[in-house]
Amino acid sequence: MRPHDMGTLFDEAAAGGARTVVHLDRPFDIAPRAGTRWTVTELAGLVRATAARLADAGVRPGDRVGIVKDNHWDYDLLACAVVRLGAVPALLSARLGTENLVALLERLRPAALVTTSEVLARCRDTATGESARILVTVDSAAPGAVHLAALDASWPCVPVRRHDDEPLVIHHTSGTTGVPKLVVHSTRTLVHKLARFEAVRYPGIGIRPDDVLANASAYGHGRTFCWTAVVMSLAPARIVVLTGDDPETADPLLRAHPPTVVEALPASYIRLRPLTTRLDNPFRDVRLYISTYDAMHPPALRAYLTASRRARPLWMQGWGQTETGPLTFRFHTRRSALAPDAETTARRLGRPVPGRIRLRAVDPDTLRPVPRGRLGLLLVRTPALALGYVGELGRWDAKRVGDWWSTGDMGVHHRDGSVSILDRAADALPGMSCLRTEDVLEQRLPQALECVILGAPDGDPLPVVVTADGRLDPDAWKQATHGLPTLRDPAVLTWDEVPRTGTGKVRRAALARQLTGTAPAGTGRWT
Template identity: 65%
Template sequence: MGVLFDECAARGVATRFHLDRPFDIGTEEATSYTVPELATLVRRAAGWFAAAGAGPSDRVAIVKPNHWDYDVLACAAVRVGAVPAQLSAQLPHQWLVTLLRRLRPALLVTTAALWEALRAAEPPGLAHAVLLLDGSAPGALGLADVAGIPAPAPHLRHDDEPLVINHTSGTTGVPKLVAHSTRTIIGKLARFETVRYPRIGVRRDDTLVNANAFAHGRTFCWTASALCLDPAEIAILTTQDPDVADPLLRAHPPTLVEALPSAYVRFQPLTARLDNPFRRVRLFISTYDAMHPPTLRAYLRATAHRAPLWMQGWGQTETGPLTFRFHTRRSVAHTSEARGVGRPVPGKTRLRVVDPDTFRTLGRGQAGLVLARTSACATGYVGENERWAAKRHGAWWNTGDLGRLRGDGSVELLDREVDHTPGLSCLRTEDLLEDRLPEAAECVLLSPSGRAPLPVVVTQDGLLDRAAWDRAVRDLPPLGEPVALTWDQVPRTGTGKVRRTALLRQLTGSGETVGSGRWT
């Protein structure tokens, strides 16, 4: 990864990159790049890091606003032999302090505003050195202090040594720090995506749009695979504001879109516009979280392509994709069909469902804890070895998700174990509610301990029509009184997932759930 852009430039990869705003590096004002220009930027940043004291086996923590330069900077760290740790700036500052304590980085790369916030939350000592991308501050280096230092020669490492560290979403508390090696995240995951599969493979005339959380491992993997496939254009969206995203989408109408589930929800109003920007899309891709049927339908109807596909991946930071499911206009016509997350990746992953108490394997159709087996599994949690060991069962990985294997071998997700409610699938109920409440941008069903499930309905104005609600729940098990909130009133992770424990505490004063939380 340290020489990815150099090698692609040498091969003549002609992809043009377009950004919705400049990178968060004070020296850069461009919003369009060629591959050779990005290769130069990686080498320049590698020189900065070497001048700041980062070298082989050191950890370089990167904390900044959401942008694809997370991966550009990570490649620079890899080039000097360091291990980049990409941390979302959207995490609470105290959580970031906790993660930095676990990492003990040789270098912290951040912005002036974030550095001031971190210093306020914790006395100095979070990193051996600090490099600010956009200014200067006491106790930190600025780019002017390290500019002009030539990049050292690329440092090679063994395929099983740590390559990159990313954190999990953090829906239930402080995220885990997941370490991947070159073998797991590049050899097993990215390489799998560089095949030009029929219908779903990237073509050289494609325009890719990516609206993601760029601090997470998915985009580090995507950067490696997408660049090697040499599409015509790649457009990067850092915002989930539809009015801000619309100009870039119209300037570069995508044929392939990958976005966070929350981004798809926020961009959905664009699908109803007369000249919607998704009219050329042949393939939509989503990961991280479940997609609800109304959103799937809106996009599949918006494109003028004769037979568009939606590829939904289910997996985790620790494992990469475990299953794939393809949706079509016909398959999402019924809510019950949209909850399945597909079959295990052929030749790559195996799944089994076990009893959460005894770990006895359950038969098809029986609900239990989902275990996975994959050679792409990460190498461990940084600073939490016991937590990692508790989730390993021999060669199997405990996903912490509840689900069932259907007769055809596909997987149906029911809930996270920590969020489940006996006799009720929160995920399925959320699907039904969103189907029945067109004004809902999102429905969330919380499971407070000792109380009825608590429904939260996210609407544009934070209001909910009571008659519509009563009709929507007429045939559902008893639920608590609904709470209507706006999008911004809901605490979220860097990937846009609802921080369910924080939301439950916000609404009830307690974060206690029905689930045990043993495998979070």
């Protein structure tokens, strides 16, 4: 099956005989009493019923429908239901701060908002209610809103088809440097150019009929909408959906259904890492790990690859953006992760996808190409480039450089064609790579869950070390920083004290303001 219409995706998978069974760590928010085990046929029925309920609420073709709720895969089921009605879903993370969430809703101006009573309560003093004529809650009744379960699931609702180049779905970027952007994709860019390319049984890395897929993701973001199209097309034996990253909650489900393929947020890999050291760890049968969204540091790569009992497990690390989809891929093995130079080569994120992606590095000021092997601003050309930003046409146009797109990442395009990412342009500091310094620190500080380097406008960079208990031995820090650029004394925080995006990325600007009262020093403008 080749994915095409996301509104009928689950119907077509069921009609094609897909026997995939889905296991959830908690019931869907849109079906709280229906349990945690689902077949594809049941999922298709849930999408149809949800579409009928939204039609009963008044959603019509062409409407924008905002979706803001707790993290779960039913973000994508709701999106498919909205697509089925000919409307355009806009998936917004409930982890967004109220100020950013309100800003996005005002920019979006949805006809309908599908959300929770908690989100409505924290946005009550804003124009949220005025911008959406239809308010639907998925958890419980709320003033001025209708409860999803109270709507008619039998409302007539024939699937509405749309042109391949019309808006299909809206996702927001991570927002590490400020208010996220709202990215619009079409069927052609997201399904035809991205999902279809992935929905192939490639040797070694393709999804097999007997695979057990585990996913711990931010389901309101663009990657999982594409992932949903792929997995429904390739029909693995089982899918395990994790909505959180607490090791004790995830462990029983992973043990009951040991995965052979794992895809997770980098932040989730960090949080679930304690499971890799258990005697009968749940990753013992994994043949393929997949990571996107953010950089993976070498210690985490090693922990998971050595946890697998397979002879040759692989780690596929992708670099890409919401606007472009995947741009490069690199594979890690036990041997490469354990190599003496793993820390210095970890930033090499592979080569551009052949025949699909072109890449060049340019001077960020003049936009002239720099020689291979020299640091520059990375530009790409891809047929999967999104249609634009909602409400920010000028910002979108400013990131276009002729036929090229500015990624906003500073890196090196090496002579062998591979790419190294050294920093976001907005975070770049003269004379050092924040990401490489973070790699070294994490390697030398086994107790660190995460290390972050923040540029300071009035002196040396400020390092932030995240540990389980918010403590760090001063002697260990002194040894860890030997030979590194001069840094200030570290700020030591726990995981929950660090401001994060919906995908678990550190909100560096917010963290800098939290610790110093000022924004971080950076040289970039390509955000």
